[in-house]
Amino acid sequence: MGLSISGFHKALTARWGRTLAASLVVAGGLLSAEAQAGPTLDKITQRGTIKAGVGTTPGFFSPDSNGRWQGFFVDIGRAIAIATLGNQDKIEFTVSSPQQRLPALQAGEFDILLSGVTVTITRAFKLGFHFGPTVFYDGQGILVRKDLGVTKAADLEGATIGVQSGTTGELNIADFFRRHGKSFKALTIEDTRQFNAALEEGRVDAITQDSSDLVGKRKQLKNPENYVLLPERLSKEPLAPAVAGGDDRWLELVNWSVNALIQAEEWGITSANVDEFLKSEDPAIRRFLGVDPSVGEAIGLDPKWAYNIVKTLGNYGELFDRHLKPLGWERGYNNLWTNGGLLYSPPFR
Ligand SMILES: N[C@@H](CCC(=O)N[C@@H](CS)C(=O)NCC(=O)O)C(=O)O
Known part of the structure; x- marks a missing residue:
């Protein structure tokens, strides 16, 4: 049930007393019902x-x-x-x-x-x-093709990594590689289906997103067992x-x-x-x-x-x-x- 104006006034009067409520309303509508709604x-x-x-x-x-x-x-x-x-x-x-x-x-x-x-x-x-x-409370993860044999994010030196545009992942992945003095190539993709397809079609070696996202999306790939979520979390999400x-x-x-x-x-x-x-x-x-x-x-x-x-x-x-x-x-x-x-x-x- 939403707030009704009369509900608000009832509450106000119940709490502070009729006189105070009346004087507040008179004093320039400080606590008008509109403001409260x-x-x-x-x-x-x-x-x-x-x-x-x-x-x-x-x-x-x-x-x-x-x-x-x-x-x-x-x-x-x-x-x-x-x-x-x-x-x-x-x-x-x-x-x-x-x-x-x-x-x-x-x-x-x-x-x-x-x-x-x-x-x-x-x-x-x-x-x-x-x-x-x-x-x-989440953290950014990396989902990687298993056949690359990679076990940690830092092994992805020189790899092409898919990132979704507009996400915190764009900056996080760049920060991560800079921090480790390593290079990578970002492929930025907006559409979610394209993002997942880029991994399946081998246009990227890995994709990075919130681990919450990657755990769920991995299940939607044709062969989930061909991909592994690396253990690191790159960020606080x-x-x-x-x-x-x-x-x-x-x-x-x-x-x-x-x-x-x-x-x-x-x-x-x-x-x-x-x-x-x-x-x-x-x-x-x-x-x-x-x-x-x-x-x-x-x-x-x-x-x-x-x-x-x-x-x-x-x-x-x-x-x-x-x-x-x-x-x-x-x-x-x-x-x-x-x-x-x-x-x-x-x-x-
Ligand atoms: N937490 C990051 C990423 C947000 C994000 O991309 N979330 C995923 C779901 S957890 C998403 O919406 N993916 C696109 C989709 O599911 O279609 C942010 O705020 O930038």
């Missing part, structure tokens, strides 16, 4: 659906045999749709190449990118994108939902939808047991699940928004197990901070 949420509510740009990597984002989008990032998008529009299907996924998706987001063609975008400083400052929480700058509330909705998935896992709340947790005496869990509606009211969402996410999709770990475990992924950095990983939700209060 935010232009992106308004647009999405009117349209009735979120527009998300995605890639085509199995496990992360790919349509199933019925044409329904599946994957780890797809479920992150569905969680945001549940929080904001109350329905996991109120999000449309459209494939966009790494080269085109950032300009398309800037142009308002997408409300969000869920395409394995890496958080970088130049994307934040020069391009003006904002990032939600990192949902997958923290992958996060990306939104255009200028709409803080939209960014916060994205942030907290992801945080809800992580926090639910930390508390051991799953799609199977969430109803049991409704009886919890823990005040933090009662606020989280909307048994105590104060958090939902304060932020202008259905108090059950986090409950609905977990009930429908599960927690972060369930998403990981559903989509990535079958591909052989282990949690590693993508584990909770309580289990030695990097995932940490700020508090729900």
Whole structure:
């Protein structure tokens, strides 16, 4: 359920008292309902659906045999749709190449990118994108033809390596070879099918991309066993939902939808047991699940928004197990901070 103007006013008055709310509104609309709803949420509510740009990597984002989008990032998008529009299907996924998706987001063609975008400083400052929480800690890998007999990246001296245009991989691979005082030839390709075909047709010796991408794409090659993913990770690729700058509330909705998935896992709340947790005496869990509606009211969402996410999709770990475990992924950095990983939700209060 989206934010309604009356919902916001109710929350405001409940929290701060009628007099204060009235005086704030009189004092120049400092906290107008419009500002609280935010232009992106308004647009999405009117349209009735979120527009998300995605890639085509199995496990992360790919349509199933019925044409329904599946994957780890797809479920992150569905969680945001549940929080904001109350329905996991109120999000449309459209494939966009790494080269085109950032300009398309800037142009308002997408409300969000869920395409394995890496958080970088130049994307934040020069391009003006904002990032939600990192949902997958990745690193750049190299997929190489097995018959080359190469076992480490530095062995690729003089090789031709395919890179996808518009990705962080372009700079990373150049940095890597410069750092090692070695040379290579880059073949830059935009289209994903061409990128994979270049490896299969021998136009390149190797391709480089996020390892998340290469693990999935390797399975799509005609003879996966003829290619090996080298052990090194050339870079840090923290992958996060990306939104255009200028709409803080939209960014916060994205942030907290992801945080809800992580926090639910930390508390051991799953799609199977969430109803049991409704009886919890823990005040933090009662606020989280909307048994105590104060958090939902304060932020202008259905108090059950986090409950609905977990009930429908599960927690972060369930998403990981559903989509990535079958591909052989282990949690590693993508584990909770309580289990030695990097995932940490700020508090729900
Ligand atoms: N993380 C890198 C690469 C992003 C990227 O290219 N992601 C892959 C998926 S993980 C992709 O979209 N490939 C094209 C496709 O899947 O069609 C970046 O932000 O530049």
